[in-house]
Amino acid sequence: MPDQDHSPLSEAAVERMVAEALAAIAAASTVAELKAARLAHAGDRSPLALANRTIGALPPEEKKAAGQRMGAARARVNEALAARDAEVAAAELAASLVAERVDVTLPVAAAPEGAIHPITALIDLMSDVFVAMGWEVAEGPELEAEWLNFDALNIHADHPARGTTDTLFVDPLEHHQLLRTHTSPVQVRTMLHREPPIYVVCPGKVYRADEFDATHVPVFHQIEGLAVDKGITMAHLKGTLDHLARAMFGDITTRLRPNYFPFTEPSAEMDLQCFVCHGESVGNPDLDCKTCRNEGWIEWGGCGIVNPRVLAAAGIDTDVYSGFAFGMGIERTLMFRNNAADMRDMVEGDVRFSRSLKGEAR
C-alpha cells in the first residue's frame, strides 16, 4: 500500500492536509490572516481542492470512498473557518469599540439658545388659563380713540388721568387719539361688536406718561378680563380671580378690598397674601418683609362689577345683563411670581433676561 500512502487522496494525506489547514486557521488572529488561511487551505488552489480534482481519475470502485473522505475533510475545514471567522470578527469589534471610546463630557454644539420673552410667556400662560375656562382672547389697537379709552369707560372729561401728565396723546390733541392707558378699550370694542354672553381677556401693551425706574415703566403690559352675562355677580368675580391666582401662584389666599374706579361699581382691589412672609411680618418687629413691606398683602390688580353706565354706552341692556371686569399688570405679576426685581430689565432687551424662565416659558 505504499502507493496508496503516497496518493494525495490517501487517508493519511487527507488527514495531513486537514491538520495543516486547521492549524493555519487556528493561528489566524485577524480577518486578514484568516482570509489568507482561507485562500491557502480552502481556496481553488489549496491542496484539498487540488486533491479533490484527482478523484475523477480514480477507478470507479474507489471514487465513492475517496469522494466521501474529501467531502468530510473539506467540511471540517469550512466549519473551522466559519467558527474562527466569528471569533476573529467579535474580537476585532470588541477592540474597535474600545478604540472608539470618546469623552462624552465634551461640550456639544447645540442650535443657538432661543427664548421667548418672559412677558410674552406670562401673557400666553394667563390667556391659556382663561381659554381653558371657555373664555376668548380679544385684541385691539394700541393707538386708540380717546372716546374708547376714557368716555366710554365713564372716565369724565375732568378726570386727572385724561391730562397730558398721565396719558400720551397723538398730536394734535383735538384729534382725540392716544396711546391706550389700559386694555379696557378692547373690552368696549368687544361689547360694541358682540352680543352677550361675553367672556374675554384682553392682554396687551399699554402706555402711561410715567417715569422710568425699577418699579415703573411707561410702556408695560396688562391682562384685563370682562364677563357680561345674565346674573353675573361679584361672587363670580371673586371665583374667577381665585382661580387665576391659584393657576399663577399655587395655593394662595386672596382678598378683595373696596376701592374706587370710574368704570366699575362696586370696585375692589385684589390683594394676594404675601407669599414670602405669609402675613407674618405684620406688626412683627423681628421680621422685616421687603416683598409686602410688612403689610401682609400685595396689590395685584383692580376689579369690580362693570358700571352700568359703561354697559349702556356700549349698547348693552342693563336690565338684563350685568358684568364684571378686572385687570392686572403682567410686569408686576412677573415680579411676584418669578422674583424679577427691576422692571428696566424687562424692556432693555438683554438676552440673559429673556433666557431666564424655564419649562412653560420656552
Add this chain to the structure above:
Amino acid sequence: MRAPKSWIAEFAALPSGLDGRALGEALISAGLEVEAVETIGGELSGPVVVGRVLGCVDEPQKNGKTIRWCHVDVGPAHAPEVAPEPLRAGEPVALLPGGYWPRGIVCGALNFAAGDFVVVALPGSVLPGGFELGSRRTYGHLSDGMICAVDELGLGSDHTGILVLPDAAPSGAPWVLGADALDAMGVRDEVLDMPVTPDMGYCLSIRGLAREAAQALDVPFTDPIDRPTPPERHDGHGVRLETDRCPLFVALTVTGVDPSRPTPAWLAMRLEASGMRSINLPVDISNYVMLESGQPNHCYDADLLVGDIVVRQALPGERLVTLDDVDRALDPEDVVIADDAGPIGLGGVMGGERTELRDTTRTIVIECAHFDPIAIARTSRRHRLGSEASRRFERTVDPGAAYGAAHRVAQLLVELAGGTLSPAETVAGSVPAMPEQTIAASLPADILGMPVDAERVVAILERSGVSVTRDGDRLRLVPPTWRPDLVDPYDYVEEVGTKVGLDKLPSVVPPAPVGRGLTPEQRLRRSITRALVTAGFVEVLSFPFLAETDLDALGVGDDDGRRRLVRLANPLADTAPFLRTTLLPGLFAAVQRNTSRGNDDLALFEAGRVFLAGEPRATELLPVTRRPSDAEVAALDEALPDQPRHLAAVLTGAWKRPGWQGPGEPAGWQHALVFADVAASVLGLGLRRTPAEVAPWHPGRCAALSVGDVVVGHAGELHPTVCKRFGLPPRTAAAELDLDLLVSLFGGPGTIAPVSPHPVAKEDLALVVAEAVPTAELADAIRAGAGPLLESVALFDIYRGAPVPEGRKSCAFALRFRAADHTLKDAEIAAAREGAIAAARERCAAELRDF
C-alpha cells in the same frame, strides 16, 4: 390724609385697647387704604417725666450765651440720692416737703419761669435719634437731666423754646410730678397715613374717618359738625352769589381777636401729627377745623375788605396775588371771591394776599362755602395750584358741613384767641338737594352674589346716613349731604357690599360658556414665535418710540412708507416724539446694549405693532348716554392710523461658535433669511426671494421676500454705513416682515396626500450657468421641466474655476424622483431628467456639465 387715632377717638367710641393697626384694618374694610401706621412718642424710652421748676438762676457765659441753672421737682420716685449744688453759691438746699431732693438741671432756653410745669428727660432715657441721656458736668454744674422742647420729644418741629405745660393736665386734674410725661399729656398716639380715593372725599376729614370707623366697628359716633344749616339770611357781612358754581356761602364775624396769642400745644401737635405746620393761632384754627370737619374755610381781615363779598366768575384780564405770593392771570372760567376792590381769593383753591390776616387783625370774617367740584378741579389744574382746600373741593365737600364748620372756627377763635362771635351772620344760598334714587331691595344681593335681606340693606344704609323709605320691594333712598358718591343704584350696592364686607363674598366660578379658543391668527402667531425660538432666536421687547433721525440713519427715503409718522403731542422724550414705523431701531438699541455688556452672539427678534399715519383725521368724542351707531364706531376706526404687527430680527456675532468640533459659523445674511423662512414655513408658505435695494440693507445682499406677488418683507445684511451709524458690529444682518400680512396669506392647513411606498430614484445634475443667474431660478426651471415625478430638488454644490469658464459657475443639484403608484422605469427617469435639462437651458441658458 394723616389721622391721629386720638382725634378719631374723640368722635368714634373706639373699643379700649384697639391699636392703630386694628383701627386701620377696620378702615380698610370700609374701602380706605392705610399706607402706614406711625407711633408718636414711639421713639422715646426711659424716664421722661412731668416736673416743676422750683427756681432758676440765669448765668451769662463767656461765649455770649446765657444758660439757666434750675432746680426741678421730678417727684419722689425719680429724686436724686444726694442734694444738687445750690442755685447760688453758699445757699442751702432744702429737702422738699415729701422728704426728697430736687434735681439740678442746666437749660439753654429762657422761655419759662419758676413754678412752670415742664417735661424732663432723666438720665437713662433715650430721645429721638437714639440720643441717650446721662448726668454730665456742663457750664460749671452737674446737670442731672434735660428740660425738653417739642422737637426733642419727637412731637413736632417746634424748637423756639422748651415745652411749658399748661397749669393742669388735659383732663383738668393736677399734674402728678414724676409721672410719664407723654401719658400725662395724652399725646402718646398713633397716626394712620391713608391715601383717599376720589369717591371718598368725605374721608379727607377726621369726621368722615370717625364715622366710617364707628360703622365698621359698630360703636357709637358723635358728629362734631351737627348744626343744621338755617335758611338764607343776610344780617352778617354782605355776600352776593353771582355764579351757580357756588351754591352756599356762610360768613361769620368774630371781633376782638388777638392773633398774637400762642397756639396751644395740643392743637399744634395735632396739626403736626396730621402733616401740617403750626403757623399762627388763627391760621392754625382754620386748618384744625378743616382737618376735623373736611370743610375748607378762610379767614379774612374784616378791616381790609372793601364792601360786600361777591362770588363770581373772574373777569377777563383780572389778576390776583395768591397767598403763595404768585401773581396770577385769572381765567373767566375761574370762580373768584371778590370785594368792591377786585378779587380777594381763588374760590375753593387759595386766598389772596390783600385780605390776609396780619398782626394787626382784630376782626375776622370766616368764610365756609360750597363749590362745584369740577370748577375747582379745572381751576386748580389751570393754575397748577393744588391746595388742601382744592384737594377736598375736587372730591366734593359735604355742603351740610359749611355752617357747622364756620361755627367751629368761631368757637375756637373765641376760646383761644379771645374773640367775640357776632350774632349777626350771613347764610347766602342753601344746601343743594341730594339726588333721590329708587332700587329694588334685592339689588344688592343680586349683584353681590350673596344673601343680604331687605332688613339688613335698610339697616346698613340708614347707618350710613341714607334716608330710606320702603315701598314694598322697592327702597326710596336719599343720601346724606356728605355722600355725593351715592347716586346710581350700583353705588348703593357698593355701599352695602362694603359694609357687609367683601371678605364675606363666596367664591364662585361662573358656569363655563362655549368658547372658540384662540383665533386661528392667534394660534399661528404663537406657532411662529415658538418656531423662531426653537430655531435659536431670542425675543426682546423695546419701546415703540422713534426719532426722525433714526429714519435718516437707516437711509429711509422721503417717499418711503416708513416716513408716515405719527407724532405724539406730549412724548416721553422730546428727542423721540414719533411712534415707530419699523422695529429695527429698537432692536439695534438692544444689540448695542447687549454687546456693551459682553453678549456678543445675538439673534434677537421682536413682534410688535408699528404705526403708519394716514390722512390725519380726528376721532370724535361720542356721547356716552347711548350706544354709538355702527357708522360712528366705524368712523372711529377709520380715523385711526394703520397699526400692523411686524416681525423683525437682528443678528450679529457667531451663529455657531467655533469649538473643538471645528470652526464656527458667523451670523449673517443667510440667517436673516432663515428667520423669514422659519416664520413663513409655519404657515406652509415658501418665500420667493428677489434681489432688492432697500434701506437699511446692503444693496447687494438684500432679498425682497414675497408670497406670490405680495412682498411681505426684506432680509439680508445691513448696509455698512447703517452698522456704523447705529454702532452695530460690521456685517450685522436683519429681517423685517409684516406679520399680519404674512399670517393673512395662510392658505389653510391643506390636505394630506397618500404617502408613496414606491422606491425613490436619485439623479444628480451639474449645470453651468452665468454667474448672475440666481440659483433659485435654476431650481425653478428644473422643477418646471422635470414634471410631476420630481419629488425634490436640492442644490448641493457650486463650483467655479477651470474647466468651468470664467464668469460662469457650475451648480450641482440632487434630484429625487418618485411616482405615487408604481416603480419608475429607467425611461421615465431619463425623460424627466432631460426635461429638467431642457428647461434649464431654455430659461437660464444652462449647459449640462459633461466634463
